[in-house]
Amino acid sequence: MAEDRFISEVEDFCAVTIPTTDRPRRRSLRRSWSRQQISGLIWQIAVIAIAVAVVGFLWSNAVHNLSVRRISTGFAFLGREAGMPIADSWLAYSPKDPYARAFLVGIVNTLRVAVIGVVLATVLGTAIGIARLSSNWLLSRLAAVYVEVLRDLPLLLQLLFWYVLMQGLPAARAAWKPIDGVFLSNRGLVLPFMPVHAANLWVVGAAVLGLGAFYVLRRRLVAQQMRDGQPRRLWPYGLILIVLLPALVSWAVGASWTVTKPELRGFNFVGGLTLAPEYFALLIALVTYTSAFIAEIVRSGIQAVPRGQWDAAAALGLRRGFVLQHIVLPQALRVIIPPMTSQYLNLTKNSSLAVAVGYQDIVSIANTTLNQTGQAIEAIALIMSVFLTISLAISVFMNWYNARIALVEH
Amino acid sequence: MTMATDLSEAPLPIPPRARKAAGGRPIQWLRANLFSSVPNALITLILAFLLVKAGISFVQWGFANAIWWLPGSDTAACRALRGLGACWAVIPEKYRFILFGTYPFDQQWRPAAVTLIFIALFVISSRRKFWRPTLVVVWIAALVVIGVLMWGGVLGMPYVSQDRWGGLPVTLILATFGLAFGFPLGIVVALGRHSNLPAIRSLCVLYVELIRGVPLISLLFMASVMFPLFMPDGVNIDKLLRAQIAFILYAGAYLAEVVRGGLQAVPRGQYEAADALGLSYWKKHGLVILPQAIRHVIPPLVNTFIAFFKDTSLVLIIGIFDLLTTAKTAIIDPAWQSFSVEVYVFVGLIYFAFCFAMSRYSKGLEAQDAPR
Numbered sequence: 214m215a216e217d218r219f220i221s222e223v224e225d226f227c228a229v230t231i232p233t234t235d236r237p238r239r240r241s242l243r244r245s246w247s248r249q250q251i252s253g254l255i256w257q258i259a260v261i262a263i264a265v266a267v268v269g270f271l272w273s274n275a276v277h278n279l280s281v282r283r284i285s286t287g288f289a290f291l292g293r294e295a296g297m298p299i300a301d302s303w304l305a306y307s308p309k310d311p312y313a314r315a316f317l318v319g320i321v322n323t324l325r326v327a328v329i330g331v332v333l334a335t336v337l338g339t340a341i342g343i344a345r346l347s348s349n350w351l352l353s354r355l356a357a358v359y360v361e362v363l364r365d366l367p368l369l370l371q372l373l374f375w376y377v378l379m380q381g382l383p384a385a386r387a388a389w390k391p392i393d394g395v396f397l398s399n400r401g402l403v404l405p406f407m408p409v410h411a412a413n414l415w416v417v418g419a420a421v422l423g424l425g426a427f428y429v430l431r432r433r434l435v436a437q438q439m440r441d442g443q444p445r446r447l448w449p450y451g452l453i454l455i456v457l458l459p460a461l462v463s464w465a466v467g468a469s470w471t472v473t474k475p476e477l478r479g480f481n482f483v484g485g486l487t488l489a490p491e492y493f494a495l496l497i498a499l500v501t502y503t504s505a506f507i508a509e510i511v512r513s514g515i516q517a518v519p520r521g522q523w524d525a526a527a528a529l530g531l532r533r534g535f536v537l538q539h540i541v542l543p544q545a546l547r548v549i550i551p552p553m554t555s556q557y558l559n560l561t562k563n564s565s566l567a568v569a570v571g572y573q574d575i576v577s578i579a580n581t582t583l584n585q586t587g588q589a590i591e592a593i594a595l596i597m598s599v600f601l602t603i604s605l606a607i608s609v610f611m612n613w614y615n616a617r618i619a620l621v622e623h
Numbered sequence: 624m625t626m627a628t629d630l631s632e633a634p635l636p637i638p639p640r641a642r643k644a645a646g647g648r649p650i651q652w653l654r655a656n657l658f659s660s661v662p663n664a665l666i667t668l669i670l671a672f673l674l675v676k677a678g679i680s681f682v683q684w685g686f687a688n689a690i691w692w693l694p695g696s697d698t699a700a701c702r703a704l705r706g707l708g709a710c711w712a713v714i715p716e717k718y719r720f721i722l723f724g725t726y727p728f729d730q731q732w733r734p735a736a737v738t739l740i741f742i743a744l745f746v747i748s749s750r751r752k753f754w755r756p757t758l759v760v761v762w763i764a765a766l767v768v769i770g771v772l773m774w775g776g777v778l779g780m781p782y783v784s785q786d787r788w789g790g791l792p793v794t795l796i797l798a799t800f801g802l803a804f805g806f807p808l809g810i811v812v813a814l815g816r817h818s819n820l821p822a823i824r825s826l827c828v829l830y831v832e833l834i835r836g837v838p839l840i841s842l843l844f845m846a847s848v849m850f851p852l853f854m855p856d857g858v859n860i861d862k863l864l865r866a867q868i869a870f871i872l873y874a875g876a877y878l879a880e881v882v883r884g885g886l887q888a889v890p891r892g893q894y895e896a897a898d899a900l901g902l903s904y905w906k907k908h909g910l911v912i913l914p915q916a917i918r919h920v921i922p923p924l925v926n927t928f929i930a931f932f933k934d935t936s937l938v939l940i941i942g943i944f945d946l947l948t949t950a951k952t953a954i955i956d957p958a959w960q961s962f963s964v965e966v967y968v969f970v971g972l973i974y975f976a977f978c979f980a981m982s983r984y985s986k987g988l989e990a991q992d993a994p995r
Contacts, residue, residue: 253820256820256823257820257821257822257823260822260823260826261822261826264826271853274852274853274854274855275852275853277855277856278851278852278853278854278856279852347666348656348659348663349656349657349659349663349666349667350656350657351657351666351667351670351671351674352666352667352670355670355674361979361982362975364929364978364982365929365933365974365975365978365979365982366933366971366974366975366978367933367934367936367947367974368933369936369937369939369947370936370947370967370970370971370974373947373951373963373967374964374967374971377963377964377967378964381706381961381964562837562838562839563838565838565840565841566840566937566940568840568940569939569940576838576840576841576844579841580844583844583848589845589848589849589852590849590852593841593844593845593848593849596837596838596841596844597833597836597837597841600836600837600838600841601836601837604836
């Protein structure tokens with residue numbers, strides 16, 4: 214646009230000085246430019262008009278159909294009693310609670326799968342991506358088979374498969390006990406768990422504080438070492454801040470650190486932390502599926518680091534593990550982060566497959582609400598806003614992280 | 624997903640070294656690749672042990688103790704073996720239902736023919752030498768033949784309505800029609816997003832980001848629940864068609880992003896040269912820009928196709944009888960209820976065959992296109 218204006222200004226300016234014989238040519242030039250502008254304008258107006266017409270048509274139909282079916286619009290239904298049982302929830306919930314509460318439980322359930330899934334998938338995927346590059350033929354072949362098989366099967370099929378396996382596990386009374394205190398049965402996975410007391414939270418707070426202080430201190434010491442080349446000892450500070458400080462707080466507030474082991478009473482387990490089979494199957498399916506994609510991203514990221522970096526590090530006599538951790542991975546991260554972000558987004562969106570095994574995430578709860586109340590537009594709008602918010606949050610965080618690691622480059 | 628392939632085959636600045644003693648005697652190969660150091664030897668031994676153990680129990684379950692055939696539907700023998708041996712007898716019993724759903728039994732040669740036509744169409748389209756305008760005609764002809772075969776009602780074939788379709792043909796129809804319509808849509812949207820007309824650009828951005836920001840399931844719910852609300856009275860669109868429309872919109876948004884990547888990879892000089900020749904917008908893009916842009920993104924396009932093929936299985940949630948839904952329904956039968964693993968393995972092999980073929984194909988293309 215700016216260019217067009219510039220040209221027409223130039224022409225106007227020329228109009229004063231150039232002899233009249235040039236008139237016809239100039240006019241045609243001007244007309245051709247404005248024709249393009251006009252055609253652009255017409256295209257835009259036409260497309261917008263079509264879009265508005267289509268949306269308007271759909272909207273008027275929806276208003277008509279809703280009034281015929283006596284469905285009120287708006288979010289007033291959120292305050293009504295949900296009457297929907299939710300089996301697996303971290304928040305206190307009963308079917309007497311309003312829909313708003315049920316949605317909150319759904320959001321927490323979605324985040325519970327997504328956040329833990331992202332962490333586990335990253336760890337597993339990175340390990341498999343590195344294994345694929347191993348000089349050990351057997352290890353790299355196995356990793357390749359893992360990636361190929363998991364990538365080429367639909368996630369929903371894998372989810373149903375895991376769920377069926379989960380249901381095929383022995384009953385609670387005959388549960389498998391791989392380790393003492395861990396039970397795997399058709400009731401899900403039961404783990405030892407530490408009950409949360411207020412005193413324990415103080416200790417956790419102290420540990421976080423100590424970790425933060427240690428991190429700041431470490432940066433300062435590393436900066437000093439960069440300046441004068443004197444290596445400085447880090448571990449005494451780490452010991453004091455991360456180990457002794459929380460221990461001291463623990464002693465001061467008298468926190469108790471008893472882990473309750475689950476026990477079998479009757480037909481079910483008492484104590485401990487129970488991961489319901491639905492949740493566990495969904496988590497396994499999401500983690501293994503996404504880890505296959507992450508493995509490929511990690512592998513290609515590492516391969517994108519020039520070979521010379523390996524060779525130079527080897528020439529310095531550094532160990533392979535050290536080279537990977539301190540030289541190759543920091544460089545590979547810059548290639549890895551953007552596609553990794555989209556995998557995290559995929560995992561979060563895929564967690565909505567929960568509805569297929571009856572784990573009540575936000576999509577499943579919105580779907581039940583939709584069937585109970587007929588508030589289709591509102592329910593779908595809620596799903597969309599929740600996922601758009603999560604997507605935005607992940608993008609913002611990953612962009613921030615990407616910018617941070619980019620700064621490390623000299 | 625697509626990003627990964629962009630990078631995976633990126634040529635290294637320095638060619639990687641050849642494996643030590645590759646192609647030498649077996650002993651040398653073993654020493655170089657499996658026992659090069661103590662930790663390596665340890666890893667090899669542990670993995671080999673686990674592999675052998677898993678292999679033995681799999682062979683025992685899947686072959687040695689398995690029951691391949693049962694007369695009638697008395698599954699007592701199978702149930703006695705639960706956990707010890709597979710009951711593959713469920714496959715010969717149910718495979719017609721899994722593959723073709725509730726399509727009339729004596730007419731099932733028609734969906735079988737449709738499946739073969741689809742496969743032939745994919746094979747032809749994958750060959751570079753067939754990439755010419757007549758391919759579009761072949762596609763249109765094939766899709767028409769597929770429609771005629773599935774619906775019938777002509778040439779002495781009885782009419783079969785859509786709600787009796789099921790199994791593999793439905794999966795292939797959803798995937799193929801989704802791509803056949805989603806791809807042109809994606810190209811148009813990518814051009815719109817790349818254009819310098821602000822209104823059109825923001826409309827395309829809105830469409831792409833909205834679709835990509837939400838899970839496919841919510842789009843499918845929308846198609847199955849909200850779509851009827853948006854239609855005028857008396858207009859009743861079939862469930863399968865509604866899901867198909869949702870898939871087209873979904874594929875359009877994802878393919879638009881892939882094509883946009885290709886548009887950005889075309890050098891600026893190509894645009895300027897086309898402008899200098901005085902080509903119109905459509906001629907410029909149709910003759911100069913798009914052929915180059917799409918060539919750039921063929922591997923990620925194939926990867927999007929794979930993802931899309933797998934995603935069609937999500938229609939299970941809105942109750943459309945695709946391959947996965949028929950599999951899940953086949954084992955509702957009380958006699959065969961406890962043999963879902965066998966059925967899932969069978970269906971998994973079918974999905975795997977299609978996706979693996981596509982992913983090999985994509986790798987081959989990348990290898991061909993890699994600069995030498």
